[in-house]
Amino acid sequence: MNDDLGIPTTSSLRVIPREQHPISRRNISKAALRVLYRLNEAGYAAFLVGGAVRDLLLEIQPKDFDVATDATPEEVKALFRNCRVIGRRFRLAHVVFGPEIIEVATFRGTGDEEQGGDRHIVDGRLVRDNVWGSIEEDARRRDFRMNALYYDISDFSVRDYVGGMQDIAEHEVRLIGDPETRYREDPVRMLRAARLAAKLGFQIDPASRQPFASLGDLLEDVAPARLFDESLKLFLAGDGLKSFHQLEGCGLFRYLFPATARVLEGDDPVPRQMIEQGLANTDARIADGKSVTPAFLFAVLLWAPVQGLAEVRIAQGQDVSEAWASAVAQVLAEQTQRVAIPRRFTYTMEEIWLMQPRFEQMQRR
Numbered sequence: 001m002n003d004d005l006g007i008p009t010t011s012s013l014r015v016i017p018r019e020q021h022p023i024s025r026r027n028i029s030k031a032a033l034r035v036l037y038r039l040n041e042a043g044y045a046a047f048l049v050g051g052a053v054r055d056l057l058l059e060i061q062p063k064d065f066d067v068a069t070d071a072t073p074e075e076v077k078a079l080f081r082n083c084r085v086i087g088r089r090f091r092l093a094h095v096v097f098g099p100e101i102i103e104v105a106t107f108r109g110t111g112d113e114e115q116g117g118d119r120h121i122v123d124g125r126l127v128r129d130n131v132w133g134s135i136e137e138d139a140r141r142r143d144f145r146m147n148a149l150y151y152d153i154s155d156f157s158v159r160d161y162v163g164g165m166q167d168i169a170e171h172e173v174r175l176i177g178d179p180e181t182r183y184r185e186d187p188v189r190m191l192r193a194a195r196l197a198a199k200l201g202f203q204i205d206p207a208s209r210q211p212f213a214s215l216g217d218l219l220e221d222v223a224p225a226r227l228f229d230e231s232l233k234l235f236l237a238g239d240g241l242k243s244f245h246q247l248e249g250c251g252l253f254r255y256l257f258p259a260t261a262r263v264l265e266g267d268d269p270v271p272r273q274m275i276e277q278g279l280a281n282t283d284a285r286i287a288d289g290k291s292v293t294p295a296f297l298f299a300v301l302l303w304a305p306v307q308g309l310a311e312v313r314i315a316q317g318q319d320v321s322e323a324w325a326s327a328v329a330q331v332l333a334e335q336t337q338r339v340a341i342p343r344r345f346t347y348t349m350e351e352i353w354l355m356q357p358r359f360e361q362m363q364r365r
């Protein structure tokens, strides 16, 4: 039997007891443990979930810890003084411990408005999802099987409703349910598949990869602010070079940087070398714990289109500095329609670029 999203509804819970998995409380942040224990003591179900469980099973130290519970956001708020309820599209509780924020999400279900929930689907796309449900329903709403594992603080077991343990063992990124339906519901899942495959060194399961060619265009309608957030995760989280190669292999890079992708289709090897070098430098800085700025990397990613356009205009007889200024303006205008790079970064990008022709002239002299 399938529900409205083409997700099989047959239950197949597997419980992996503590002695059969490597997750230790030593590797879970103190803040996350406090949230889990407090919820549990108050009589609520409390699980670590998502990327943290996946990463701990792979013996990678997680970046952040997400908690899932049967308590509503308001019930969570009542338990913690340092808590605020956020979000409209996905209402959540944030419990704040100094610099660390633990995201606490209530199990999401499959019901509709008539059941008192708040879910809104437009053209097959999920624009609001605040229908509370069971843990199993919550698991099936997630994107990949490896992201739908729950670590139970009451007995330290891991619960697997969708076959996530198999994908962790087989190093495979695999969507839950029918891939086409799940990508139509949220096209960003295509980028997430590529990003997680790059970060974890996993393969993308053929059935989860196959729709990229036909559904990639859906990324053109995703909010540019969301694509900016996803671009940061792709290129400024330590695995930028691998993400770039994975996106290109998947045919998805052109949806984030269309002008750059057009240049990369040409014969000149230099733009690619520059981009790969910029990404490698950024990855190395992150590995060394140094700071990185999106402005520098985006300036590198978009340099070839800026340069190409400026050269065309100079060849057409435009004044050199005017040609550069208008090329910068045009490339940025087009790019920010796709990926909403905030003004504070585009300002620095302009400065970096406009230094280049002067620098080149100085070298020639």
Ligand code: ATP
Binding pocket: 049, 050, 051, 052, 063, 064, 066, 141, 142, 143, 144, 147, 148, 186, 188, 189, 233
């Ligand atoms: P990382 O934090 O390493 O980048 P992650 O898997 O933790 O990867 P998050 O964006 O932190 O990614 O999301 C946390 C969890 O929320 C995911 O593991 C997944 O279960 C769920 N999730 C995130 N984005 C989506 C989505 N677009 N569709 C369905 N589920 C999602």
Ligand code: MG
Binding pocket: 050, 051, 052, 064
């Ligand atoms: Mg995460």
